[in-house]
Amino acid sequence: xxxxxxxxxxxxxxxxxxxxxxxxxxxxxxxxxxxxxxxxxxxxxxxxxxxxxxxxxxxxxxxxxxxxxxxxxxxxxxxxxxxxxxxxxxxxxxxxxxxxxxxxxxxxxxxxx
Amino acid sequence: xxxxxxxxxxxxxxxxxxxxxxxxxxxxxxxxxxxxxxxxxxxxxxxxxxxxxxxxxxxxxxxxxxxxxxxxxxxxxxxxxxxxxxxxxxxxxxxxxxxxxxxxxxxxxxxxxx
Numbered sequence: 001x002x003x004x005x006x007x008x009x010x011x012x013x014x015x016x017x018x019x020x021x022x023x024x025x026x027x028x029x030x031x032x033x034x035x036x037x038x039x040x041x042x043x044x045x046x047x048x049x050x051x052x053x054x055x056x057x058x059x060x061x062x063x064x065x066x067x068x069x070x071x072x073x074x075x076x077x078x079x080x081x082x083x084x085x086x087x088x089x090x091x092x093x094x095x096x097x098x099x100x101x102x103x104x105x106x107x108x109x110x111x112x113x
Numbered sequence: 114x115x116x117x118x119x120x121x122x123x124x125x126x127x128x129x130x131x132x133x134x135x136x137x138x139x140x141x142x143x144x145x146x147x148x149x150x151x152x153x154x155x156x157x158x159x160x161x162x163x164x165x166x167x168x169x170x171x172x173x174x175x176x177x178x179x180x181x182x183x184x185x186x187x188x189x190x191x192x193x194x195x196x197x198x199x200x201x202x203x204x205x206x207x208x209x210x211x212x213x214x215x216x217x218x219x220x221x222x223x224x225x226x227x
Contacts, residue, residue, distance in 0.1 A: 004155070034215075043117070043204055043218030044156070089155060100169065101216065103148075103155035 003027045004092050006104035014112055019077040021107050023090030026071065030092040034101070035064060035075050038087045047088070048075070080111045115139065117219035119205050125225045126195055134190045134222045138207030145188050146208075146216060147180060149201040156204060162188065163210070195226045 005024045013019045021035075031052040036044035050057040050064045050073070057064050063076045077084055090104040118137045126132050138145050147159040158172040162182040173179070177195075182188040192199055202223050206216035 002155075006155075036218075041220065043206070043220045045218070046215050049215070091156075100158050100161065100172070101146075101148075101156070102158070105153070105155040 001026075002105075003030075004090055004102045004104040006088075006090055006107050008107050009105070010108040010110070012110045012112060013080050015082060016079045019075075019080045019084065019109055019111070021075040021077075021088050021090075021109070023073045023075075023104055024071060025073075025092050025102075027092070027094065027102070028071070029094040029096070030102075031095050032093045033064070033066060033073050034091045034093075035062075036089045036091060036103075037084075038089060038106070044089055077109075080109075082111050082113065085109055085111045117205055117207055117217055119203075119219040119222050121222060122220065123223045123225075125227065127227055128197060129194055131191065131193045132195055132224065134192075134203050134205075134224070136188045136190070136205030136207075136219060138186065138188070138205070139217055140186075141209070142207035142217075143185065143210050144208045144216075145182055146206040147188070147190050148204045148206065150204060150221075151201040159190070159203075192224075195224075197226045200224055200226045 034049040035047040037047050038044040048062045066073045087106045089106045091101040120135045144163045146161040148156040150156050160180045162168045177193045180190045202221040204221045206218045208216045
């Protein structure tokens, strides 16, 4: 049962524009959410996270928004750069199972010149 | 400093053979995790170790899978009697402590079972 879902397998965006990646979850016990970025032949690298007590967290060009009532989070990348082309994974964990991250299937982002 | 390292980077084996995958976590990290990523899928949790506590094995898909962590550092994931459906990228991650959710990943071992 997929508890974290990324329904868009791919996203193409022009350089300089905003990239918006979406993630939905079903487990109401999730209280910590993360985004990871993955280049081919490399392991995922941590990008940004958000606790359920917040609805927004910003780090440079990256902002994560959390809507708990809708069980939805999104990652905004502004402005998009060619180096942002990668697969982005959404992940979630619950306090009573910290250490066990549930990942979505990923969204392939391609930033075009 | 050095990140998480994994070996081998690629492994091709025949169905029915045993394989061992190795993970060297970041020095000082007490928590270690194994995940796998099958083609077109997200990362699937397998097992995690925290210090000297009993590991959480709840994600292991069958009793053919086992893992050890010696001396609180290096970990080995063993798959016995490999099956074609075991083909995947096996990723190891470590973090400072269990409640530190930022997990740092290694590059993975790509396993192909023929």
